[in-house]
Structure formats: C-alpha cells, structure tokens
Amino acid sequence: MLPDLIEGYEVVFTHALTGMALLSKEGQILKVNDALCDLWGYRQHELLSQIPFGEEWSPILDSILTAAKTMHAQEDFCELTCTYLHPSGKTMHLYMKVTFARIPTHAATCYLVQFQDVSQLLRLETKLKHKESQLYESDDVLNTLLADLPLAVIITKQGVIQDVNPAALEMIHAKSKLELIGKATQDIVDNNYHDEIMKRRARHAQGKPLGIVTYLIHCMDDTQKFVNGFTIMITYKGDRAAVSIFKDITKERIEEERLMQSEKLNTAGQLAAGIAHEIRNPLTSINGFLKLMRSNQRNKEMYFDIIESELKRIELIVGELLVLAKPQSSVRSRPLDIVPLIFQIVTLMKVQSAFKNIELEMITSSESVWIQGEANQxxxxxxxxxxxxxxxxxxxxxxxxxxxxxxxxxxxxVQDQGSGMTTEQLQSLGQPFYTTKETGTGLGYMITQNIVHNHNGSIHVESTPGDGTTFTVKLPLLQLED
Structure with a gap:
C-alpha cells in the first residue's frame, strides 16, 4: 500500500461511492477502492494483479495513458468513455476522469482515475436519438417517452426551459411545469457553475461533444442539490433544442464531503498534538530555570542563555507554522527566470558550505528558463x-x-553526498515534526512541499543509506503566447 495517499485523503479514496484507481505513469494499478471492485466485478487482489481481466483492461488502459499525456499542469484533467465487458457478461459503458495524484513519495508520476457507470444514461440517449426521427410527425412520442423515464429530463432552447418530465418536477421540488417553463437554466444552476454552462455552450458551437457535467442547483423550495448528467441536441416543435438528463447525486457528494472533512480534522488534530508537544518541552525548561533563578543567586547568566535559546526555538516553530498556513492567494506570481535565481541561491549558500569544506556545483545547459512564480518562495x-x-x-x-x-x-x-535515508524515513518525510536532525522541527520539508504544490509543481526524493539523497523539483514552464 502507498503511504500518504493523495495528499492525506486516503479515507475519501477508500470509502468513496465512485470507483477510483491509482495508476503509475507506466499503467500499473497501484491501488483500487471497494467501489471500483464492485463496478468491475473483481476483488482487489485480482485487479492489482491485472491477470483475470487483462484483455478487457488493455485497450482501456491505452486510452487512459494516451489521454493523460495531454495533461501538463497539476490542475489539468481529461475525460473519456469506454465499453467494458463485465464478468457477468453484461456490457457496461464507463465514464472516466483522469487527474494527477499528488503523492509525496511518487511526485507527479501517478494518475488518479475515477470511474462511473453511465450505461443507463447512454441507453436513454440512444432511445432519444432513435425517437428524434419521429418527432417531425408527432411531439406526443417525445412526451410519452419522457413521462416514463425515471431520470429528470429538462428541454431547453437557448438556455430557456421549454418542458420537463415528472421526474424533473420531483427533483427540483416544483409543483407543476408552469413553475419551470420559461425560466432560464442559469436561474436554477448555482452562480459558481455558470462558467461551466458557458463553456458547454462554446463546445456545442464548435461542434465538440458536451460530455457529462455536474451542477449545484437551487430547488423551488430553496434547498440545494448536486445533479449529474448529459445533454444532447434534438428537434423539438420544429426547432433545435437541448435535452438534458440528470440524476440526483446529493447523497453521494455529501458523504464524500463528510469523509473528506473528517480526514482534514484528523490531520489538524495530529498537527495540533505535534505543536503542543514541541512547544511544551521548551516551556517546561523555561519554567524550571525560572524557579532555579529564584532559589539560586549564582550562574544566572547561564540560565538566561538557556531560556533565550528555548524561546528562540518556540519562535522558530511558530514562524514555520505561519509560513505553512500562509494562504496561496497571497502569492504574487510573476514570470521568473529560474537559472539566475538558482545561481543567486548557490552563491548565498556557498558561504555556509565553505565552513564544512563542501563544494556546491551548479550544472545547466540553458542560460534562461522561465516559470511563473513568486521569487522569495x-x-x-x-x-x-x-x-x-x-x-x-x-x-x-x-x-x-x-x-x-x-x-x-x-x-x-539537488543531490548531496550525505548519510542518506532509509525507506522508513522516506515514508515519514513531510509529516509534521518528523525530522532526521537533532535540532530540526520537521516543518521545513513540509513548507517546501506546500510552496512547490502552490506553484503547480511536484517534488520527489530518492535516497540510499550511506549514499546520499536527491531531491527533484518539477515546475511547469511559462507558456509564452505566439
């Protein structure tokens, strides 16, 4: 099993209702959740071995890896669909969303793939397309079809609702069609999702497939729901119209949010416990020496030095925590040439390395490499x-x-010739207050990771005991417009 799965959200991965898999960039399945096992019809060890379903998996894997190569930044994602033959003999249609997985020990070389069974949605889409040819003769055919569908159907023209089926009335908590007909879809979809509506309209104008979408909607009784579905174009009453088919996924989203919040609170609790432990030690020392000073008139200077040292340690811990907690929005990003920036840092650190007779050697084949970032960070x-x-x-x-x-x-x-780290030490690297140094706080590498991730980059570490350590930082290049 991989440690520190997806930036600490292992509980969400494990208990999510959506099928999830973690793939290496070579296509090896590293981890799957129970929902994916249920979806594919195999046990975890069978999926991880890839043996019993190799023929079915191979073309799907090729499609995932091909699509993943189009992603460059951490925020990128790609979507695709495929067919899959279930062990029961049933053919399933799967929707897949591929994103980068941020795992400290694997840098950005892993992909998180989410799987969703859209067979029912696609069957409905096929039925609608089949019925479209009959709509020129009678709109009653469409109305009959929509009335029998268990999923919510909304027909719109230029973003205005023309008709809905009973399932849509129930989903939006409307008493009759009159409450919805004539309303703009943007009046129902939450403001935060209006950009997605505009993007889908732009894709339609360019002749591109619209794909599956998730919205937060406002119901007629002022409640909110998450819905998931797709849109196709048909002829309705002589004009082109959009037919959108949705299902309510509010319960699934609430459960995932609850699990994620639980994991965040757990992480916050661990961090708070570490802070309390680290600050309690110097405070205990300070308290003890103050008592000694009251009872002993000698060696006060030595006590003052120790107290000052312990207070500086508290200041260091608090200062590093403040840097770690600094919001990303405060970063003033701008174009940076990283080659002279690294040269400045090497020149600065040569003073410190000279005391230990350590030579710093900078190797680069480019005089200028531009990124987007904040210089001080x-x-x-x-x-x-x-x-x-x-x-x-x-x-x-x-x-x-x-x-x-x-x-x-x-x-x-950055490659050193130090003592190196064991596998166990590498797995613990980045945890709050874990350090291999006698006087360290363990927050330095955690802050480093945070800064790199805020710049849409990744950091990877390789180490062998007695043979040194290599840290590899990857940052996206600044893409200059032609």
Missing part, C-alpha cells in the same frame, strides 16, 4: 534543500544542483 524551497544537504554531510564532499528543461516543465535536482 522559490528561493526558500532551494535554500531549504541546500541547507538540508549541507547539514546531512560531514566535512568535505560535493552537492550538485542540476537544471534541465523539457517543452513543458523544468526539472531542478
């Missing part, structure tokens, strides 16, 4: 990595800083 990332490398080494040695770029990203490696 990027500096902090590589100051932290170089500082860790210097502290991990005894006297003498070398640290390499390599800069390489591809058409879409820049890769910066």
């Amino acid at each position: 990027i500096k902090q990332v590589f100051i932290n990595l170089l500082k860790n490398g210097i502290e991990a080494m005894t006297n003498n040695g070398r640290i390499w800083i390599r800069i390489e770029s591809s058409p879409y990203e820049v890769l910066i490696q």
Whole structure:
C-alpha cells in the first residue's frame, strides 16, 4: 500500500461511492477502492494483479495513458468513455476522469482515475436519438417517452426551459411545469457553475461533444442539490433544442464531503498534538530555570542563555507554522527566470558550505528558463534543500544542483553526498515534526512541499543509506503566447 495517499485523503479514496484507481505513469494499478471492485466485478487482489481481466483492461488502459499525456499542469484533467465487458457478461459503458495524484513519495508520476457507470444514461440517449426521427410527425412520442423515464429530463432552447418530465418536477421540488417553463437554466444552476454552462455552450458551437457535467442547483423550495448528467441536441416543435438528463447525486457528494472533512480534522488534530508537544518541552525548561533563578543567586547568566535559546526555538516553530498556513492567494506570481535565481541561491549558500569544506556545483545547459512564480518562495524551497544537504554531510564532499528543461516543465535536482535515508524515513518525510536532525522541527520539508504544490509543481526524493539523497523539483514552464 502507498503511504500518504493523495495528499492525506486516503479515507475519501477508500470509502468513496465512485470507483477510483491509482495508476503509475507506466499503467500499473497501484491501488483500487471497494467501489471500483464492485463496478468491475473483481476483488482487489485480482485487479492489482491485472491477470483475470487483462484483455478487457488493455485497450482501456491505452486510452487512459494516451489521454493523460495531454495533461501538463497539476490542475489539468481529461475525460473519456469506454465499453467494458463485465464478468457477468453484461456490457457496461464507463465514464472516466483522469487527474494527477499528488503523492509525496511518487511526485507527479501517478494518475488518479475515477470511474462511473453511465450505461443507463447512454441507453436513454440512444432511445432519444432513435425517437428524434419521429418527432417531425408527432411531439406526443417525445412526451410519452419522457413521462416514463425515471431520470429528470429538462428541454431547453437557448438556455430557456421549454418542458420537463415528472421526474424533473420531483427533483427540483416544483409543483407543476408552469413553475419551470420559461425560466432560464442559469436561474436554477448555482452562480459558481455558470462558467461551466458557458463553456458547454462554446463546445456545442464548435461542434465538440458536451460530455457529462455536474451542477449545484437551487430547488423551488430553496434547498440545494448536486445533479449529474448529459445533454444532447434534438428537434423539438420544429426547432433545435437541448435535452438534458440528470440524476440526483446529493447523497453521494455529501458523504464524500463528510469523509473528506473528517480526514482534514484528523490531520489538524495530529498537527495540533505535534505543536503542543514541541512547544511544551521548551516551556517546561523555561519554567524550571525560572524557579532555579529564584532559589539560586549564582550562574544566572547561564540560565538566561538557556531560556533565550528555548524561546528562540518556540519562535522558530511558530514562524514555520505561519509560513505553512500562509494562504496561496497571497502569492504574487510573476514570470521568473529560474537559472539566475538558482545561481543567486548557490552563491548565498556557498558561504555556509565553505565552513564544512563542501563544494556546491551548479550544472545547466540553458542560460534562461522561465516559470511563473513568486521569487522569495522559490528561493526558500532551494535554500531549504541546500541547507538540508549541507547539514546531512560531514566535512568535505560535493552537492550538485542540476537544471534541465523539457517543452513543458523544468526539472531542478539537488543531490548531496550525505548519510542518506532509509525507506522508513522516506515514508515519514513531510509529516509534521518528523525530522532526521537533532535540532530540526520537521516543518521545513513540509513548507517546501506546500510552496512547490502552490506553484503547480511536484517534488520527489530518492535516497540510499550511506549514499546520499536527491531531491527533484518539477515546475511547469511559462507558456509564452505566439
């Protein structure tokens, strides 16, 4: 099993009602949840081995990996559909959404794939398309068909509701069609989803498929619901109209939000416990030495030094926590040339490395590599990595800083000749207050990860005990417009 799954949301992954799988960039299934096992009709160990369903899985996997190659930034995603032969003999139609999975130990080389059975929706779409040819003769055919559908159907022209079926009335909590006919869809869909409506209209204008969509809607009794569905174009009363078919997924979304919030609270509780533990120790020391000072008139200077040292440690912990909690919106991002920026950092850190006779060597094939970011935070990332490398080494040695770029990203490696880390230490790296240094707080790498992720990048670490450690930071290149 992989540690720190998807930025700590392992509970959501495990208990989500939607089928989920974690794939390596080579296509190996790393982890699946129970919902996916139920959907595919196999047990977890069977899916992970990929043996019993290899023939069915191979073309689906090829489609996923091909689509995933079009993603470049962490916010990117791709959607696709496929057919799948269930072990029961039933042919299923699956909708898949592929995103990057942020896993500290695997950088950005993994994909999170969500699976949804849309067989019923597609069967309804086929029926509607089949019936469309008959609509020129009689609109009663469509009305009869819609009345019998168990899912909500809304017919619109240019964004205005023309007709709804009984299931839609029930879903929106309307008493009659008159409450909905003539309303704009944007009056029902929440404001935060209006951009999605405009994007779908633009895709339709370009002749592109609309795909599946999720909206938050406002019902007639002022309640809210999450709905999921698709839209097709038909001829309705002599004009082109959009037929949207939706199902209510509110319960599923609420359950996933509850699980996610539970996991966040659990993480916050662990962090709070760590903070309390780390601050209690210096406070205990300060309290003890104050009592000694009251009872002893000698060696007060030594007590003052110890108290000052402990107060500085508290200040360090609080300062690093404030950096960690700093909201992303406060970052003033701008175009940055990262090559001279790294050169400045190397020049700065050479003063510290000289005390231990450690040489810093910067290797780059490009004089200029542009990214979008905040200079001071990027500096902090590589100051932290170089500082860790210097502290991990005894006297003498070398640290390499390599800069390489591809058409879409820049890769910066910091490789030291230190003592290295074990597999267990690597798995714990990034947890609050976990550190391999005697005087460390364990927050430095956590802050580094946070900054890199806020810049839509990834960080990966490789280490061998006695053979040094290599940190690899990947950041998206600034895409200049032609």
